Amino acid sequence: MRLPGRRDDGQVTIEFLGMTPLIILTLVLMWQCVLLGYTYTLAGNAADEAVRAGTAVPPGQRQGACQQAGLDKLPDAWSGEVECGTEGGYVKATVTLHVPVLFPGSIGFPFDVKGHAGAVEEVKD
Numbered sequence: 001m002r003l004p005g006r007r008d009d010g011q012v013t014i015e016f017l018g019m020t021p022l023i024i025l026t027l028v029l030m031w032q033c034v035l036l037g038y039t040y041t042l043a044g045n046a047a048d049e050a051v052r053a054g055t056a057v058p059p060g061q062r063q064g065a066c067q068q069a070g071l072d073k074l075p076d077a078w079s080g081e082v083e084c085g086t087e088g089g090y091v092k093a094t095v096t097l098h099v100p101v102l103f104p105g106s107i108g109f110p111f112d113v114k115g116h117a118g119a120v121e122e123v124k125d
Helices: 011-055 059-072
Strands: 080-087 090-100 108-120
Touching (some): 011 080, 011 108, 059 080, 059 090
Antiparallel strands (some): 080 090, 090 108
């Protein structure tokens, strides 16, 4: 039963408009989490590629081979650095990637994502 003088026409529209900023914020945060997760995946894969290339070359050429292989398969929108080294018969690579904010290739978060990998040294002097 509806009371005279009280109309609730448009109530759903007002509630939806009030929730729209919260819905958009939730979607933006979810998208940023996807970018963060994808950056972790890229960093791990780049480290694997770098260490694989580093094990197949002589020690003097290792840094260059690691650097090239680690950054070779990264999408253009992601940038980072590769460090390679040898420790106790293992070749280790660390790839540091910058996490983009909202759009790949845009400004980055103030923190970076690191991927680590290691493999047994195949080439000896």
